[in-house]
Amino acid sequence: MLFINVFLLFLVATDAWVFPKACITPGNNDFPVPCCPLYNGTPCGSGDNRGSCLSLSLSRSEEPIDVSLDDRHLFPAFYFSTICQCKDNFGGINCGGCAHNRYGDNCEFIRDLVREEIRQKSETEQKRYMVWLNFCKKKTDPDYYILRAGDRLRTSTFEFMEASYYDVWSYSHYYATKPFINNTRENSLINFAYGSTGFLTWHRKSLLYLESQMQKCLKDPTFALAYYDWQSDEDCAICNNDFVGDSDDQGYLHPHSAFSEWTMTCADFDYPATYCLMSNTICQRPKIRRQPGGEVGSAKATRSDVEYCLSLPNVDTYPYNRNSVGSARNCIEGYINAMMSQYFGGTMSEVPIATHDPLFPLYQTFLDKIFEVYLVSWGLTKSSYPDNNIYGHGAYDCITPFAQCTRNREMFVPSSTFGFHYSIYGNF
Helix, strand or coil: CCCCCCCCCCCCCCCCCCCECCCCCCCCCCCCEEECCEECCEECCHHHCCEEEEECCCCCCCCCCCCCCCCCCCCCCCCEEEEEEECCCEECCCCCEECCCEECCCCCEECCEEECEHHHCCHHHHHHHHHHHHHHHHCECCCECEEEECCCCCHHHEEEECCEHHHHHHHHHHHHHCCEEECCEEECCCCCCCCCCHHHHHHHHHHHHHHHHHHHHHCCCCCCCCECCCCCCCCCCCCCCCCCCCECCCCEECCCCCCCCCECCCCECCCCCCECECCCCHHHCCECECCCCCCCCCCCCCHHHHHHHHHCCECCCCCCCCCCCCEHHHHHHCCCCCCHHHHHCHHHHCHHHHHHCCHHHHHHHHHHHHHHHHHHHCCCCHHHCCCCCCCCCCCCCECCCCCCCCEHHHHCCCHHHHCEEECCCCCC
16 A cells, blocks of 8 residues: 555545645646645644645555556646645645534534425525525636646646536536546546445535535535435426426426526546547537436336335445445445436436536435435444445545545544534435
């Protein structure tokens, strides 16, 4: 095992992202570059004992056997020679903020936010939630870029671009789910977010980041994500213009929906050697599509499917991939019974860009609730994380592409650790 040369604290600093503007100079692609921004006059707030500036001269994980020439291999050391690692309850690219849902002068307090089922909210709250999603889809994130590259293997083609709070979050999903590059060839069998144990931990971390993005965008630290409990519905009960939008025969959203004008970054995702191909003009980018039940071979998961997943005693099983038998992770991910993302069709069925449908975070947050129920009911702890040696999915692998290291096993704790809990809806 190769680790960076300073011990890493196990933290959940959810707003330390992949391409911080404080460390990136557009047009200068001579990586790696130092990335220890000042807080109160010292790097990473070290003078206030908030964090320290760490060298990233070595890999932070086990050397991959079958991966080479992939910038995520040594992430974030490919881009940064140094980076802040925050202490205790602190967070942010310079450790000047608090870790997720913490507050106070020393971030000593933690909130207890409630993630509700979207239909539990009042009509006014439902509409406000949809307005907020739409607002943060359009408002530019002042702190982070996304990356476009004509050739992932040539930094001379790298271009760092402005994006909205929501699109910066969406980019993380796209970036993590791009195929591994092995000697310039695509390996689509696994990625950093799907197909193995890390599916549960990557998406939990990702949702924490989206919640933080929304809180910053709205300047409201009490914002909490909502979820859509689809298990007892005959079809998609919120695929109408009061919620995430109705769709026509081609899958495009009704013009009366607030989301009908949503376009996708990185829509040309089927080019493994590139990053985020798209038009410079937002209005020329493809719009999202959705076709519940319209995909060939799609099937809707049910309450009995969820109960079956929850009944499996092993969170994951060898070989820790889509062929794992008796694996709760494989079941929740959808490879045993029915994958709901395929049922919803359209954009949701295209994994790298699925996040661009506003239905995705509602859907994925419900999967996280299922994981939470499983974790608590079976008494899982950090030590319960399987002995998985798949690159990026190991217990001690850092969740990519978060710049500050959070190990996969650190997500195997109750949601209260992160300052939220799930509501009860329909006796679940």
